[in-house]
Amino acid sequence: MQLAIFDLDNTLLMGDSDHAWGQYLAEVGAVNRAEYSARNQIFYEEYQRGTLDIDAFLRFSLAPLAQHSLEQLHAWRAQFVEAVIAPMVTDKAQNLVEHHRQRGDELLIITATNAFVTEPIAALFGITHLLATRPAFAKGRYTGGYEGTPTFQAGKRTALDQWLDSRRWHPEKIWFYSDSRNDLPLLETVDHPVAVDPDTVLREHAQAAGWPIISLRD
Numbered sequence: 001m002q003l004a005i006f007d008l009d010n011t012l013l014m015g016d017s018d019h020a021w022g023q024y025l026a027e028v029g030a031v032n033r034a035e036y037s038a039r040n041q042i043f044y045e046e047y048q049r050g051t052l053d054i055d056a057f058l059r060f061s062l063a064p065l066a067q068h069s070l071e072q073l074h075a076w077r078a079q080f081v082e083a084v085i086a087p088m089v090t091d092k093a094q095n096l097v098e099h100h101r102q103r104g105d106e107l108l109i110i111t112a113t114n115a116f117v118t119e120p121i122a123a124l125f126g127i128t129h130l131l132a133t134r135p136a137f138a139k140g141r142y143t144g145g146y147e148g149t150p151t152f153q154a155g156k157r158t159a160l161d162q163w164l165d166s167r168r169w170h171p172e173k174i175w176f177y178s179d180s181r182n183d184l185p186l187l188e189t190v191d192h193p194v195a196v197d198p199d200t201v202l203r204e205h206a207q208a209a210g211w212p213i214i215s216l217r218d
Helices: 008-012 017-027 033-049 054-066 070-088 091-103 115-124 154-167 181-187 200-209
Strands: 003-006 106-111 129-132 134-138 141-147 174-178 192-196
Touching (some): 003 091, 017 054, 033 054, 054 141, 070 115, 070 141, 091 106, 106 154, 115 129, 154 181, 174 181, 181 200, 192 200
Parallel strands (some): 003 106, 003 174, 174 192
């Protein structure tokens, strides 16, 4: 069997769910609107430049999970997915996923965005396998920390290797679709790397390497 891996933000989604979740929390009053929005934007710009300190960002982005009840968090998340995320899902993205599904490929989303945010988004695509940064959870609440290695940059490759080892599986071929320079460590190791609406650095790298460049924008 073959494996099709998809990055999520700005790849399958026409936008960034991590950044959008932060903005949504600010809008509903879960955090200080002005301060949180400003810091959220700074982190997003660092991510785009490839200079993000992932530990600092996760301490920032996961803190609100520890400040509210699960009931409230789940309510906000459901509203967020319906109002903000669903409009980011394009027909082309859905068709690409369905193409691999019809081929009989195993489907996997791998994303740096935390699992609390991304689990229901993976479900929108009917993808059950998700590798995402795991928020720490204890005594019925999120702690504001995270577990293990973040699925960011080289951490995506580490997480994939561990996942494959746990399943004792060696796919015949692996596809990986991504928009970001941050995913070069994994893109460079798969059989079929594909740049999707890529940033400038990834576009230049893909052109030099002869990788396909596609768009999933409607």
